[in-house]
Amino acid sequence: MRITKRRTLAALALPAAAVIALAGCTGDDSGETTGGDDTYAKLTLGMTADLTGGWDIVDQPPYQSWGIEAVYEPLVRCLPGGELTAAAAESWEISEDNRSFTATLREGATYSDGTPVDAESVAASYDVVKETASDRYGDITYEIADPQTITISWPEPQPLMNVRVCSPYLASIDFIESDDRDTSPVGSGPYTYDAAASTPGSAYTLVKNDDYWNTDAYPYETLELRVLEDETASLNALKTGQIDGTIISATTYDEAESSGMEITGVQAGLLMIHLTDRLGEVIPALGDVRVRQAMNMVIDKQAVVDQLWDGHAEPIWQPFQLNSQAILDIDEPYPYDVEEAKALMAEAGYEDGFTMTIPTMEGQGWTVIIPYLTQQLAELNITLEQDALSGPDAIATLLSGDYPVPVWQVGGQTSVEDITVHVLDTGFWNVLHQPNETIDALWEEIVTGDEAQQIAAQQEINQYLVDNAWFVPILSPYNYYAYNADKVTVTDVSDPNGLHPKLIDFQ
Numbered sequence: 346m347r348i349t350k351r352r353t354l355a356a357l358a359l360p361a362a363a364v365i366a367l368a369g370c371t372g373d374d375s376g377e378t379t380g381g382d383d384t385y386a387k388l389t390l391g392m393t394a395d396l397t398g399g400w401d402i403v404d405q406p407p408y409q410s411w412g413i414e415a416v417y418e419p420l421v422r423c424l425p426g427g428e429l430t431a432a433a434a435e436s437w438e439i440s441e442d443n444r445s446f447t448a449t450l451r452e453g454a455t456y457s458d459g460t461p462v463d464a465e466s467v468a469a470s471y472d473v474v475k476e477t478a479s480d481r482y483g484d485i486t487y488e489i490a491d492p493q494t495i496t497i498s499w500p501e502p503q504p505l506m507n508v509r510v511c512s513p514y515l516a517s518i519d520f521i522e523s524d525d526r527d528t529s530p531v532g533s534g535p536y537t538y539d540a541a542a543s544t545p546g547s548a549y550t551l552v553k554n555d556d557y558w559n560t561d562a563y564p565y566e567t568l569e570l571r572v573l574e575d576e577t578a579s580l581n582a583l584k585t586g587q588i589d590g591t592i593i594s595a596t597t598y599d600e601a602e603s604s605g606m607e608i609t610g611v612q613a614g615l616l617m618i619h620l621t622d623r624l625g626e627v628i629p630a631l632g633d634v635r636v637r638q639a640m641n642m643v644i645d646k647q648a649v650v651d652q653l654w655d656g657h658a659e660p661i662w663q664p665f666q667l668n669s670q671a672i673l674d675i676d677e678p679y680p681y682d683v684e685e686a687k688a689l690m691a692e693a694g695y696e697d698g699f700t701m702t703i704p705t706m707e708g709q710g711w712t713v714i715i716p717y718l719t720q721q722l723a724e725l726n727i728t729l730e731q732d733a734l735s736g737p738d739a740i741a742t743l744l745s746g747d748y749p750v751p752v753w754q755v756g757g758q759t760s761v762e763d764i765t766v767h768v769l770d771t772g773f774w775n776v777l778h779q780p781n782e783t784i785d786a787l788w789e790e791i792v793t794g795d796e797a798q799q800i801a802a803q804q805e806i807n808q809y810l811v812d813n814a815w816f817v818p819i820l821s822p823y824n825y826y827a828y829n830a831d832k833v834t835v836t837d838v839s840d841p842n843g844l845h846p847k848l849i850d851f852q
Contacts (some may be wrong), residue, residue, distance in 0.1 A: 370832065388565035388833060388851055391579045391591035394706065395572045397740045399527030400538065402470060402514040403477045406740060407842050409592065412570050413552045414848040416457075417514035417532035419492050420448055420467060423841045427507050427758055431612055433462050433515055433533060439506055445498040448509050452493065454558055456517035457530075457537045464495035470515045471497065481773035482508060483837070502792055504761050507557025511595050527737070535563040535848075547572055580604075583827060590828030590835070592845055595657035596713060598825055607830040610657075610724065610823040614756035616714070617664060619767065619815035621777045622749035628701055635693040636812035641679035642686035643721045650820050653713050660824040663812050664767070667821055671760035671803035678811050683724050688724050698726025704748045714819070746776045754822070758841040760803050761791060768806060768815075783809055 366614035398404040405413045422432045427608050429437070434448035454462040468487045475482045488496040503509055518532035528545070530538050535549035543549045551568040553560065571588055573579035579591045583831070584604045587757055593601050601608060618640065625632020646660035662678055665671040705715065719729045722819050734742050743751060755774055767774035768784060785808070810816065826845045828835055834852045838845070 357467050385565050387567045389569045389571065389588045390416070390851075391573045391582055391588040392570050393574055393576060393579055393592055395574070395737075396549070397737060399737055400530035401526040402516050402532075403473055404740065405514065406838070408844055411512065411568070411848045412538075412549055412551065413514065414534065415524045415536035415568055416530040416534045416538050417516060418462075418534045419511050419514055421507075421511050421650040423507060423511035425841050425843070426837055427841070429507055429511060432511075433467070435508075438766075440498075442504055443504070443728050443810040444500070445496050446506060447494065447496040448510075450493045450495070451558055453532055455556060456520070456533045457507070457554065458519060461492070462515065462516045462533045463492040464489040465492070467495050467515055469518045469521050471513055473516075473521055474513045478688070480763075480773075482823060497597060503695075504791055505759075505765060506536050508758060508762055513654045513757040533557070535560060536568055559768055564852060568848075582829070583829065586829070586832075587800065589705075589827060590846075590851070593825045593827045595654040595714065595822065595825070598657060601827040606827040607835075609826045609835055609838060609846065611838050611840070611843040611845075612659070612821060612823050613666065614752045614754045614824060615661060615664060615666060615763075615821055616658075616819045617661075617752075618819070619751045619753065619755075619774060619776070620750075620815060620817065621750075621775055621779070622781045623781075623813070623815060626777065626779070627749045628699060630693070630695045630699045633693040633695070634813055635689040637695075637817075638679055639689040639725055640722065640727070641814055641817050642682050642689070643724050644817060644819060645681040645720070645721075647681075649714070649717060654820065654822060655718060657825070661818040661821050662811070663807055664805055664818050665760045665763055665803075666756050667762070668670065669760035669803075670800045673804055673807050673811070675808075675811070679814070683721075686725060696726065698728065700728040701750050702730040702732055702748060703750055703752050704743045705731050705752075706734050706739055706743070710743075710810075714752070738798055744773050744776055746778070751776060756821075756842065760807075761799070764788065764791070764803065764806060768810065819820040 362617070392409045394409055396412055396833050397406060400416065402417060414670050419431050420432060420434050421429045421437060424430055433450055433454060435451040436449045439445070439449045450462055450464065456462060456575060459683065461464070471482060473484065479647060486498050488498070497510065515533060517531045520526060521690045535554055535557045537554050538551050539550040549570040553563065553566050571582070573582055573591070576597055579652065580593060580597050580601060582588045583591050598608065620631055620637050622631040622642070631637045650656060650658045650660050659667065661667070663672060686723065715731065722729050755767055757766055766772045769775065769788060770778045784806060787802045787806045791799045794802060824844055826835070835846045835850050836852050837850050839850055840849050
């Protein structure tokens with residue numbers, strides 16, 4: 346994961362002390378102090394997508410998760426590189442056999458309804474996750490030594506123990522048992538949700554929780570999240586001071602930079618076509634490896650990077666992140682060659698092509714890549730149709746299996762995590778969940794082997810995926826975040842997924 350930070354000349358010319366003074370004079374409460382040197386009135390962030398899962402603690406994607414990070418806290422927090430840092434647990438221990446995680450909760454912490462953050466509520470929160478993520482949590486058991494100590498155990502060793510324990514959010518038992526989990530969050534995070542000051546679907550207001558144990562790390566008294574699904578509208582809101590920061594793409598990078606915004610970029614993630622129907626059960630043509638290889642050969646990845654991403658990305662030929670343990674030192678396996686691709690389609694008996702439908706969502710930059718994919722796949726007589734998904738069920742529909750060829754940017758914290766997410770048949774991005782004995786055998790080596798064996802098995806999986814063209818890898822983009830340095834400071838990007846700054850990074 347590579348991180349860059351671009352400060353504009355305008356931002357450099359304005360010292361921090363002057364920024365605070367100007368904010369106070371104009372009456373704009375963003376960045377205005379409220380009594381202490383390190384406390385500010387309001388942080389307003391733009392979101393290019395609404396809260397896809399409402400306020401429920403389950404089905405919360407890491408993308409633009411500032412609202413969820415505000416009201417809830419995990420047991421521990423993951424950092425880039427897979428390290429853990431304290432959250433609800435102030436200390437922890439992982440068993441030597443890598444099956445159990447024992448957490449010691451901090452004394453005195455409470456949820457916003459006044460109930461304690463104790464071992465029973467941790468178990469209740471994980472029980473909710475078990476219902477929707479049975480592939481990762483379904484067989485876990487608990488041992489509660491006392492209200493502040495809980496041991497969570499899996500029946501098998503967990504190569505991704507850190508990711509497993511940092512992902513679920515904690516909530517009070519009364520909230521978990523209530524019927525309004527979508528609308529009335531009760532967590533133990535640094536902010537509480539102000540429903541009366543919010544308009545769901547448009548703007549969400551959260552107020553600082555002074556009882557939070559680490560309140561100094563969150564200097565803003567109020568957090569407002571405004572939903573601006575159109576990127577142009579979001580950037581305009583940033584330029585006119587309506588919001589303090591927003592996600593941008595390569596297409597708006599130059600405009601944001603010329604407007605005096607500071608831009609932080611993190612290279613992470615994999616934009617790929619996921620060809621999950623490798624058995625051809627839904628789209629028979631995809632059951633033929635030659636068709637999948639042809640689809641790889643008809644995409645000019647370097648041209649996509651240069652012309653559509655203006656160089657703000659790297660072309661990829663393997664379905665893993667460039668610095669991961671699974672990456673192979675190999676040449677481009679399927680060079681851009683339209684005529685050879687057509688020949689492969691004819692050899693497979695699919696020269697007349699076929700039709701496939703891909704799901705899209707607002708705020709994901711589809712207007713950039715989809716027209717190109719439509720044009721290039723048409724060279725193989727493959728017709729690409731789109732279904733625009735929206736609303737709170739969009740992610741669930743996307744992953745339901747109704748769309749066997751999603752085009753999406755994915756990428757976890759490690760290649761082991763990526764294997765669990767989009768390679769194993771239990772992975773939620775492997776949407777058709779078709780079994781594969783070769784992958785299963787190599788995964789077993791990852792679970793039971795030493796470090797060298799784990800790395801070797803990851804690379805064997807990668808080679809198998811490349812040889813059998815399970816994906817059409819396209820590029821690894823820079824994920825950009827633009828913000829007004831006159832009002833906020835982004836000290837770091839602590840997101841282990843490399844998507845954007847976390848809420849704690851805004852100072």
